Amino acid sequence: MKKTYVLDKLTARVTLELVLHGLDCAEDSPVYEEFAEEFHRIYPKAEKMIRPVGMLGFGELPEQIPAEEFPAGTKVLYGVLSIGEELSSASTKAFAEGDYVQGMLYNAIADAALFSLEQDMARYLREICEEHHVGIRKRLEAPQDIPMEIQKEVWECLNLKNSLDIDITCGYMLYPVKTSCLVFVLDAEEEMFEVQHDCSRCQRTDCRHRNISDLTLQIINEAGNSEIRCRKGSSLLEVLVQNGFHPDSPCGGTGRCGKCKVKIINGRANITAADEACFSAQELQEGWRLACRLVPEQNMTVFVPKEQTYQILETGVLQDKNEKTECAPEEMKQETEASCFNVAIDIGTTTLVFQLLDGRSGKVLHTVSMLNRQRTFGADVISRIQAANAGKLDGLSKAIRTDLRNGMQKLLDESDVNGTKIRRIAIGANTTMIHLLLGYDCSTLGVYPFEAVTLSMLNMNWTELVGGDTSCHAETVIFPGFSAFVGGDIVSGLYACGFDEKEEPALLIDLGTNGEMALGNRNHLLVTSTAAGPAFEGGNISCGTGSVAGAVCSVTLEKKVAQIKTLWNKPPVGICGTGVVELMAELVREEVVDETGLLEEEYFEDGFPVAETAEGKTLVFTQGDIRELQLAKAAVRAGIEILLKRYGVCKEQVTEVYVAGGFGHGLNKDKAIAIGMLPKEFREKITVVGNSCVAGLGRFLQEGSEEAVYTLVKNAEEINLAMDAEFQNCYMEAMMFETDTDE
Amino acid sequence: MAAQIINEISEFLQKGKAKNVKTLVEEALQQGIDPKDILNDGLLSAMMIVGGKFKRNEVFVPEVLVAARAMNAGLAILEPHLVEAGNEPKGKVVIGTVKGDMHDIGKNLVSMMLKGAGFEIYDLGTDVDAEVLIGKAEEVGADIICMSALLTTTMPYMQTVIDVLKEKGLRSKYVVMVGGAPVNEEFANKIGADYYTPDAATAAEVARKAVENK
Numbered sequence: 013m014k015k016t017y018v019l020d021k022l023t024a025r026v027t028l029e030l031v032l033h034g035l036d037c038a039e040d041s042p043v044y045e046e047f048a049e050e051f052h053r054i055y056p057k058a059e060k061m062i063r064p065v066g067m068l069g070f071g072e073l074p075e076q077i078p079a080e081e082f083p084a085g086t087k088v089l090y091g092v093l094s095i096g097e098e099l100s101s102a103s104t105k106a107f108a109e110g111d112y113v114q115g116m117l118y119n120a121i122a123d124a125a126l127f128s129l130e131q132d133m134a135r136y137l138r139e140i141c142e143e144h145h146v147g148i149r150k151r152l153e154a155p156q157d158i159p160m161e162i163q164k165e166v167w168e169c170l171n172l173k174n175s176l177d178i179d180i181t182c183g184y185m186l187y188p189v190k191t192s193c194l195v196f197v198l199d200a201e202e203e204m205f206e207v208q209h210d211c212s213r214c215q216r217t218d219c220r221h222r223n224i225s226d227l228t229l230q231i232i233n234e235a236g237n238s239e240i241r242c243r244k245g246s247s248l249l250e251v252l253v254q255n256g257f258h259p260d261s262p263c264g265g266t267g268r269c270g271k272c273k274v275k276i277i278n279g280r281a282n283i284t285a286a287d288e289a290c291f292s293a294q295e296l297q298e299g300w301r302l303a304c305r306l307v308p309e310q311n312m313t314v315f316v317p318k319e320q321t322y323q324i325l326e327t328g329v330l331q332d333k334n335e336k337t338e339c340a341p342e343e344m345k346q347e348t349e350a351s352c353f354n355v356a357i358d359i360g361t362t363t364l365v366f367q368l369l370d371g372r373s374g375k376v377l378h379t380v381s382m383l384n385r386q387r388t389f390g391a392d393v394i395s396r397i398q399a400a401n402a403g404k405l406d407g408l409s410k411a412i413r414t415d416l417r418n419g420m421q422k423l424l425d426e427s428d429v430n431g432t433k434i435r436r437i438a439i440g441a442n443t444t445m446i447h448l449l450l451g452y453d454c455s456t457l458g459v460y461p462f463e464a465v466t467l468s469m470l471n472m473n474w475t476e477l478v479g480g481d482t483s484c485h486a487e488t489v490i491f492p493g494f495s496a497f498v499g500g501d502i503v504s505g506l507y508a509c510g511f512d513e514k515e516e517p518a519l520l521i522d523l524g525t526n527g528e529m530a531l532g533n534r535n536h537l538l539v540t541s542t543a544a545g546p547a548f549e550g551g552n553i554s555c556g557t558g559s560v561a562g563a564v565c566s567v568t569l570e571k572k573v574a575q576i577k578t579l580w581n582k583p584p585v586g587i588c589g590t591g592v593v594e595l596m597a598e599l600v601r602e603e604v605v606d607e608t609g610l611l612e613e614e615y616f617e618d619g620f621p622v623a624e625t626a627e628g629k630t631l632v633f634t635q636g637d638i639r640e641l642q643l644a645k646a647a648v649r650a651g652i653e654i655l656l657k658r659y660g661v662c663k664e665q666v667t668e669v670y671v672a673g674g675f676g677h678g679l680n681k682d683k684a685i686a687i688g689m690l691p692k693e694f695r696e697k698i699t700v701v702g703n704s705c706v707a708g709l710g711r712f713l714q715e716g717s718e719e720a721v722y723t724l725v726k727n728a729e730e731i732n733l734a735m736d737a738e739f740q741n742c743y744m745e746a747m748m749f750e751t752d753t754d755e
Numbered sequence: 756m757a758a759q760i761i762n763e764i765s766e767f768l769q770k771g772k773a774k775n776v777k778t779l780v781e782e783a784l785q786q787g788i789d790p791k792d793i794l795n796d797g798l799l800s801a802m803m804i805v806g807g808k809f810k811r812n813e814v815f816v817p818e819v820l821v822a823a824r825a826m827n828a829g830l831a832i833l834e835p836h837l838v839e840a841g842n843e844p845k846g847k848v849v850i851g852t853v854k855g856d857m858h859d860i861g862k863n864l865v866s867m868m869l870k871g872a873g874f875e876i877y878d879l880g881t882d883v884d885a886e887v888l889i890g891k892a893e894e895v896g897a898d899i900i901c902m903s904a905l906l907t908t909t910m911p912y913m914q915t916v917i918d919v920l921k922e923k924g925l926r927s928k929y930v931v932m933v934g935g936a937p938v939n940e941e942f943a944n945k946i947g948a949d950y951y952t953p954d955a956a957t958a959a960e961v962a963r964k965a966v967e968n969k
Contacts (some may be wrong), residue, residue, distance in 0.1 A: 036815040043771060043817045107863040108878070110827045112820045119860050160908040181882065183855025561765035 015351045016069035022132045024062045024125035025254055028403050034120045055406045056451050058121045060479050063096035064129055065176050071169045079158040089196040090166045093129045097188035122190045134207055147204030152195040160184040163193050230313040249303040253388045265304035265388025272303040279312025314535050352435040356709035359441035362604045365706050368427050371435055374714035388706040392525050393444045400454040407449040413478045431484030438709040440491045442499035456722045462496040497541035502528045504708030512720040517661050518668040523548055527648055531655040537728040538659050542651035547644035548589040555631040557586025564591040569598040574622045584623040590678040595633055596641055597683035600749045609642050611635045635678045645689035646746035655743045663693035672704035756790050769805055771821025773828035778827040790836040798826050802871035806956035823867045847874035847968040849892045850901040851883035852914040858905035868959040871889035884918045898966050904935040914946040931964045
């Protein structure tokens with residue numbers, strides 16, 4: 013068995029709260045805002061300077077160093093953590109230049125980072141203790157528990173100079189400055205695990221992090237058990253997120269969606285109003301609570317259920333001048349002798365898609381997709397803007413950069429391609445996603461006149477953008493956007509569908525939460541965002557769900573009895589967007605609803621039954637759900653009508669209608685028309701294009717015409733529907749259903 | 756008129772408004788006010804007030820930092836005029852963290868506050884040798900030598916520095932101030948230092964008095 017362990021998976025977790033608290037900067041201080049802003053400004057830089065390293069190694073207390081009740085020869089584990097010297101040097105330099113605020117902030121960030129590494133170290137300690145069948149009786153720190161000289165012993169025992177390039181001064185201080193040295197006294201009793209810093213014994217009585225009331229939480233989830241330490245005052249959801257868990261929280265932790273369920277195994281937690289609205293009496297008694305409402309007051313053990321898994325749309329349909337080339341999904345991974353590659357990345361609000369493309373032919377070689385971990389801050393763009401404005405910008409920015417690094421690594425690993433072979437990367441995303449990625453202030457995005465910090469095409473180096481250690485240093489392009497509401501992903505979608513070359517007007521509709529659409533040709537484009545809402549993704553629908561296994565995606569009614577199909581043919585768990593649309597169309601056809609959308613009396617109270625889950629629960633479609641869908645489909649239809657009006661063309665003059673978005677892929681055209689979402693005049697012209705963003709990026713990487721992209725943006729004009737009186741009227745009318753069937 | 760604008764400078768400095776301090780200092784100069792008055796009554800006295808508030812826990816480190824930053828902003832404008840007017844600093848200070856010790860934040864804050872008290876500072880950084888510290892003091896004709904130590908294992912080096920001063924017959928030439936978490940008045944007396952101060956604001960006050968009495 014090993015004697016020393018290098019800890020290679022260490023993550024520093026720094027929050028604004030921790031740093032400002034460490035500086036004695038209270039929220040009501042007149043300089044709080046300024047410090048918070050400065051923190052957000054410099055944190056991305058500071059983060060890059062944090063290089064966490066650590067080691068654990070077995071040893072014995074030496075003869076000459078007295079340590080309270082432990083004699084020489086006592087078996088111990090020595091632990092060392094460091095964040096490197098870069099950040100401290102930056103702090104010193106800032107002070108020397110008279111930039112005191114920056115100097116102090118850098119230092120406070122460094123302290124917070126170093127302190128936070130102990131969480132990861134605790135995990136390693138657990139593993140090592142289990143492997144060696146020992147427990148930890150006590151934690152000793154110099155100089156309060158054991159003389160400084162022990163650091164020399166540790167330095168020699170773990171060979172710190174060679175292993176981690178850590179020096180020691182004649183005063184027994186380890187260098188870099190931000191290095192901590194810990195001695196864990198071992199015990200035969202395996203259950204013991206006293207590893208926490210004991211503030212009450214620490215001599216740094218002026219330390220702002222001094223907290224005798226720290227809590228220890230045991231978290232049980234699919235992956236096993238973990239122990240995390242937190243301060244009182246944060247919600248359990250915040251603590252989980254800070255510690256690398258991803259509980260579902262589409263509403264961003266505001267207590268509205270009921271998805272962040274956890275079960276208290278051990279410990280007490282009050283029942284909040286939100287808990288009561290979400291759980292049955294039985295469930296409450298069993299200990300179920302919403303993590304976002306739960307603020308732990310004492311140590312507890314909590315079970316965190318598995319997160320929903322999503323089926324992600326990865327394909328795009330790329331049209332080039334002569335032929336339609338359909339890009340096949342993952343199965344078409346190819347061994348290739350290509351000497352260079354390009355990568356297209358679609359950063360969606362909910363999912364990210366990475367595509368590896370052959371540098372010469374442009375063919376899609378491999379695709380990787382994953383959920384955007386920002387979803388823990390909120391499912392939609394507005395929640396995330398609000399979170400960013402509330403001080404979480406750095407967390408959001410870090411989240412997406414981490415996902416980009418991981419996604420790229422996965423793409424490269426799975427295709428067995430070296431990062432150095434990537435020539436160029438293109439990124440398409442809506443304007444908010446770009447702001448969060450680059451750490452730009454979002455405060456103007458959500459309020460009139462809705463200004464973005466920048467909408468230009470941006471060029472930079474991949475490592476500059478995402479940080480971290482990577483072999484890929486490719487030139488990266490971020491697609492320009494039209495406005496705060498209509499971003500680079502739509503520009504890319506238009507480019508994919510060849511709008512830069514069209515002479516006749518065509519329409520692109522992105523059916524997602526934002527419901528962006530664009531109408532026009534190469535000379536003139538009108539764009540808008542209809543803010544259709546989450547109904548198309550199963551949001552706000554009582555039995556709604558995302559595109560997960562078992563989601564009801566297709567419905568036919570036979571004499572008012574629903575015949576359904578589910579995703580992956582699994583037992584029904586909920587109704588997803590396409591299922592909602594199809595169900596609605598059927599309800600209209602069989603006249604279970606009238607033209608205003610009012611449900612027949614029989615179903616009015618309890619909803620229309622759709623399917624039964626494996627647990628025997630009936631999935632229903634309620635009057636409330638119908639109203640939600642009406643809002644969404646009316647927004648899309650009215651958006652189309654207004655665009656046509658403002659552009660000055662009629663439906664017959666539109667040559668092509670492209671329907672994009674994850675939802676758009678499974679869409680039944682006839683049913684979408686039947687509920688009035690799309691005009692019937694479009695029936696023969698609809699092309700479902702799937703993920704048009706990634707397809708457009710691919711075309712760009714292949715043909716590389718920045719000018720064509722710029723022209724698209726330049727020739728576009730945005731219409732703000734919310735301010736349009738005619739839109740309101742159109743919107744009202746579009747809510748209705750046509751109950752006479754004349755096909 | 757003069758009093759009013761100087762008052763405004765002082766107010767803004769205390770609030771940490773660097774831009775306002777800059778603008779007003781420029782204005783004051785244009786009005787023909789003596790740069791030394793702007794310095795003493797506008798900037799230095801304002802910093803003293805901030806220091807006093809800090810000691811009484813009425814404001815904390817962040818507020819002090821922005822005030823010091825505002826002062827620097829004003830000082831930058833004032834500097835060339837002060838040189839022209841033949842202004843002398845209140846005194847010269849050589850400061851460093853002793854050999855074997857790499858901590859620097861506390862020392863940096865003391866430097867900041869001493870500068871805010873009108874001193875000329877020579878900050879030698881960390882891990883400073885006795886010879887280097889004393890050498891610099893001799894070179895610039897310092898009034899005060901400040902030492903910082905954050906560890907019980909490095910504190911004794913302060914004694915070494917004082918011993919070297921004595922050996923060279925230089926002890927009475929300098930005021931020796933010490934500080935740092937494990938240091939206290941008892942230790943300071945034991946090693947023969949002149950003053951122990953527990954925080955940067957006190958250090959500035961004591962330094963100021965020390966040179967006045969010299």
